[in-house]
Each structure stands twice: as structure tokens, then as C-alpha cells.
Amino acid sequence: MNEFLLIFRRDFTTAADQPSAESLQQHYRAWKEWFENLAAQDRLVGPTKRWDGAGKVVRNAKDVTDGPYADIKESIGGMLIIKANDYDEAAEVAKDCPIFAFGGNVEIRKALS
Incomplete structure (x- = not known):
């Protein structure tokens, strides 16, 4: 099996795009269930983590700006390494990701090697 990095992104630019507290709780439960399902299938590589929405971008080895990506609307919400045979199988795994419920992408x- 190969290892694939899944990078979860979503546009968080407007207040109108933000889910309610109740929706967020349901969404977090969906993520937990998805991770548990991947673990049960022995697809996870290493621990899962959630990432801070803030950050820095270094350009030209000297210019440092607030980030993580000041020039795009999407931000990275997290990442995960999974095991799959090929890109098609990794894409099938990604299709069940809860990020799509809020318009995100993987x-x-x-x-x-």
C-alpha cells in the first residue's frame, strides 16, 4: 500500500459561511466517526491532528506575512495521511470526508518512496 496525504480546505472568509454551534457539533461528530471508520479499516498512518487557522507565510526567504495563505480565500483546516493502493482508491476514501458538508475540498x- 502507498501513503497519501489528504489536505482539508475550506473557504472561511465571510460570517455568512460560518455554521451554527449546533451544526458544528454535528460536523465534529461526523469527523470523529469518519476517523474511527478509517482506523477500523487500518487506513490511518499516525495520529490525526487539527491545525490552527493562523500561521505565517515566508516568501523569498525573507518576506514574512500573516497567513497561512493571505492571497487565497481557502485555509487548510487539517491533514491526514492514509494508506491506499493508488490515487483512485485514495479519492474514494476522501469522498466520505465530512469537509464537503460545508463546501470544503480535499x-x-x-x-x-
Whole structure:
């Protein structure tokens, strides 16, 4: 099996895009269930983590700006490494990701050996 990085992104630019507290609780439960399902299938590589929405961007090895990506609307909400045979199988795993409930997307990258 190969390892694939799943990067979870969502546009958090407007207050209108923010879910209610109740919706967020349901959403977090969906994430927990999805992670538990992946673990039961022995697809997870390492522990899962949630990432801070803030950050910095370093450009040209000297210019530092607040980030993480000041020039795009989407921010990375987290990432996960999974096991899958190929990109198609990794995409099938990603299709069940709860990020889609709030208009997010999943970028998939294969680890090189």
C-alpha cells in the first residue's frame, strides 16, 4: 500500500459561511466517526491532528506575512495521511470526508518512496 496525504480546505472568509454551534457539533461528530471508520479499516498512518487557522507565510526567504495563505480565500483546516493502493482508491476514501458538508475540498498527494 502507498501513503497519501489528504489536505482539508475550506473557504472561511465571510460570517455568512460560518455554521451554527449546533451544526458544528454535528460536523465534529461526523469527523470523529469518519476517523474511527478509517482506523477500523487500518487506513490511518499516525495520529490525526487539527491545525490552527493562523500561521505565517515566508516568501523569498525573507518576506514574512500573516497567513497561512493571505492571497487565497481557502485555509487548510487539517491533514491526514492514509494508506491506499493508488490515487483512485485514495479519492474514494476522501469522498466520505465530512469537509464537503460545508463546501470544503480535499487535496490528495502521494508520498514518494
